[in-house]
Amino acid sequence: MPQDEYGGFVLLQILVSLGLTFGSFGMESVITRFIAATEDEEERQKIVNTGLLFILSCLSLTCILIFIFQDFFSQLLSGYIPKNLLVYVPILLLLEGTLSIFSFSLEGKQKFNILARMNFIYGLFSLILTILFVIYLKLGALGLVWARLIPEIITCTISILSVKVKINFRFDTEIFRKMFKFSIPLYGNNLLAFTYSRVDTIIIGIFFGPAQIAIYDFARRIPDSLEILFTAFNSAYFPYLTNIFTGGNKERTARTINYANRAICLIGGLLVLSAYGFGEWGFRLLFSEKYLVSVPAFNLLMIVLIFRVLDSNLGYSLIAIGQSDKPFFLNVIRFVIVFASYFLLIPRFGIIGAVLSSLIGLAAVNPLNAYCLQRQSIKIIMSEYMKPLLLMLLGCIPFYFLEYDLPLSFFIILLFCGACYLWNVLRIEDIKIIRDEVFRFIAKFKRGAPA
DSSP states (O other), X not given: OOHHHHHHHHHHHHHHHHHHHHHHTTHHHHHHXXXXXXXXXXXXXXXXXXXXXXXXXHHHHHHHHHHHTHHHHHHHTTTOSOHHHHTTHHHHHHXXXXXXXXXXXXXXXXXXXXXXXXXXXXHHHHHHHHIIIIIXXXXXXXXXXXXXXXXXXXXXXXXXXXXXXXXXXXOOHHHHHHHXXXXXXXXXXXXXXXXXXXHHHHHHHHHHOHHHHHHHHHHHHHHHHHHHHHHHHHHHHHXXXXXXXXXXXXXXXXXXXXXXXXXHHHHHHHHHXXXXXXXXXXXXXXXXXXXXXXXXXXXXXXXXXXXXXXXXHHHHHHHHTTOTTHHHHHHHXXXXXXXXHHHHHHHHXXXXXXXXXXXXXXXXXXXXXXXXXXXXXXXXXXXXXXXXXXXXHHHHHHHHHSOOOXXXXXXXXXXXXXHHHHTTSSOHHHHHHHHHHHHHHHHHHHHTOOO
């Protein structure tokens, strides 16, 4: 597929994400929290139906606006989205909006097995259909659209059937007032988060054209896919933490957050060093030689991934303890820093400038996230996750000065693990948990049951 055509598909995805962010009013996370905070099934039914009716109404209005102003959006995104792809925007928007509503409802009800199956089915069908439509049928960007559309129809149907809530589209005004009040700061937060995370692609397109967008998107593919795994983790973490805090146990809440932060940076450090050590080899295997220029940006994006996941974890922790306004103000600060950095660094350094801008903004607000939790008597121990970050950065240094060497890569990773153990980052209880999970997986595999 030509880089220009693929760049147009990337911009199509951005437009759909923009519409979903703009039209949902941050209600998805509110639905999860409100459902997780009550065991009353009648109350849950009111929450789901009220949220469903409101979000679908807003998304329908958004679809109409996109249809009316499609020429404006084409110009806004540098005019690179083909007309035959733009017609799919309203369809994808309504479908993904419906899917997100019922997925977040399942999160609130802690139906994690169903969510895991949905993610597996989506990923499997998406892969198969991408191979069929793009490689064999040569449909190009249109094939990518259908490879996204069909799995969403399947998983959306599964989510609707699995949520087990009577859909009557009754609007409860009292519940809506509570939900809307809680969602307003989340809505502002989501808009800012979308803007700062996607405007880089638009700026790259303006300065360098869609070919560079394609290179940047390939650099983001693996980090973005890994971030989806955190989304699955957050599906369990967010309602779980909400239940702990609403039970009044602040000490256990802090312990859970600190453990998650340390685990994120420990696992993230291993992934970053693996990217530096084996990234070029992986790109040759998964993509092609022409996208090897994406490897330097990919390596840095793996570091950004840690800070993104860490920031998201702390942000959701604030929401779980009822501080839904704090992430918005923190994102305002991050937005200003990142947006200014984009215009300073992207024209000079290209896609590397976009990555560095994100890293600067995320690193700047991280201590503020921890401070906001501390203000609510949630003791965040920053050294818990700063230690593995420091060891990871030290491990990255040799890769900038030495030629690529496979044994050296393995040695640096082993050295990182050893240093983490000696510095009490990797602990005995962590090793026991890993061992128990491996044995559990093997036992289920032998019985023929799904892990």
